[in-house]
Amino acid sequence: MAKLFRAVIMGPPGSGKGTISERIAQRFGLTRLSSGDFIRENIAANTDAGVLAKTYIERGLLVPDHVMTRLLLPRLEEMTRHSWLMDGFPRTLAQAEALNSTCDLDLVISLNIPYETLKERLSDRWIHPASGRVYNMGFNPPHVQGRDDISGEPLIQQDDDKPEALVARLRHYKDVAKPIIDLYKSKGILHTFSGTETDRIWPYINSLLSTKIPSTSQTDTQCIPMP
Numbered sequence: 659m660a661k662l663f664r665a666v667i668m669g670p671p672g673s674g675k676g677t678i679s680e681r682i683a684q685r686f687g688l689t690r691l692s693s694g695d696f697i698r699e700n701i702a703a704n705t706d707a708g709v710l711a712k713t714y715i716e717r718g719l720l721v722p723d724h725v726m727t728r729l730l731l732p733r734l735e736e737m738t739r740h741s742w743l744m745d746g747f748p749r750t751l752a753q754a755e756a757l758n759s760t761c762d763l764d765l766v767i768s769l770n771i772p773y774e775t776l777k778e779r780l781s782d783r784w785i786h787p788a789s790g791r792v793y794n795m796g797f798n799p800p801h802v803q804g805r806d807d808i809s810g811e812p813l814i815q816q817d818d819d820k821p822e823a824l825v826a827r828l829r830h831y832k833d834v835a836k837p838i839i840d841l842y843k844s845k846g847i848l849h850t851f852s853g854t855e856t857d858r859i860w861p862y863i864n865s866l867l868s869t870k871i872p873s874t875s876q877t878d879t880q881c882i883p884m885p
C-alpha cells in the first residue's frame with residue numbers, strides 16, 4: 659500500500675483554502691477534510707459536540723479547542739488508510755499541538771494573499787449554507803444567479819464576509835496563525851504561496867505536491883489515538 663500523505667492548508671478568510679483544497683483533492687485523490695463542514699454535519703446530526711459547537715457559532719465565536727479536538731481527532735484516527743488534506747484546522751496553537759500528538763503531518767500549505775484581494779473576494783462570495791459550496795460572482799459564478807448548482811437552493815452572503823467584519827477577522831487570523839506557522843516552519847514542513855490569483859498560485863502548488871505525494875508503496879502510517 660502507498661505511503662499515506664497528511665497535509666494542512668492555512669490562510670486568512672478568503673485566501674482560497676476551500677478552492678485550492680478542492681483542486682488538490684481532485685488532482686491527487688486526497689480526502690478533503692473541512693472543519694467547517696464537519697461542524698455543520700455534527701450540528702445537522704444533533705451530536706453532543708455539534709449541539710455544543712452550535713452555541714458558539716451562533717454567537718459568531720470560534721468553537722473552543724477542547725470541543726474541536728473532541729470532534730476532529732477521532733475522525734482523523736479512523737482515517738488510517740486515507741491520505742487527507744485538512745482545511746480549517748488547526749486554527750489555534752493548542753489545536754496544532756493536539757494534532758501534532760495525534761499524527762505526523764507531511765506538509766503545510768500557507769496562503770499569503772494581500773488584504774485588498776481578500777476584501778474584494780469576500781464581498782463577492784456567496785455560499786450554499788447546507789453544503790458549504792462556495793461561489794464568487796466573478797471567479798466561479800453559479801449556473802443560475804443566486805442559486806446553488808446542485809440543489810437549486812438560494813445562496814446567501816455571510817455577515818462575516820462584509821468588509822466591516824473582515825478587518826477584525828484578519829487581525830485575529832494574523833495573531834493566532836503566527837505561532838502555528840512558526841511551529842510548522844521549525845518542523846521544516848511549511849510551504850508559503852503568495853499572490854493575488856488562485857490560477858497563478860495553483861501551478862506551484864501542483865508541482866510541489868507532484869514531488870511530495872508518493873505513488874509507490876512504502877510503509878503504512880497511522881494517526882495514533884491520543885492517550
Ligand SMILES: Nc1ncnc2c1ncn2[C@H]1C[C@H](O)[C@@H](COP(=O)(O)OP(=O)(O)OP(=O)(O)O)O1
Nearest residue numbers: 670671672693694695697720721726746747748749
Ligand atoms: N478549527 C476551528 N476552531 C474553532 N472554530 C472553528 C474551527 N473551524 C471552524 N470553526 C467554526 C468557526 C467558523 O466561523 C465556523 C465555520 O467555519 P468555516 O466553514 O471554516 O468558515 P469560516 O467562514 O470561518 O472560514 P473562511 O472564511 O476562512 O472560509 O466554524
Ligand SMILES: Nc1nc2c(ncn2[C@@H]2O[C@H](COP(=O)(O)OP(=O)(O)O)[C@@H](O)[C@H]2O)c(=O)[nH]1
Nearest residue numbers: 672673674675676677779783793794797855856
Ligand atoms: N476573483 C477571484 N476570486 C477567487 C479566486 N480564488 C478564489 N476565489 C473566490 O474567493 C472566495 C474565497 O475563496 P475560498 O476558497 O472560499 O477561501 P477560504 O475562505 O480561504 O476557504 C470564493 O468566493 C472563491 O470563489 C481568484 O483567484 N480570483
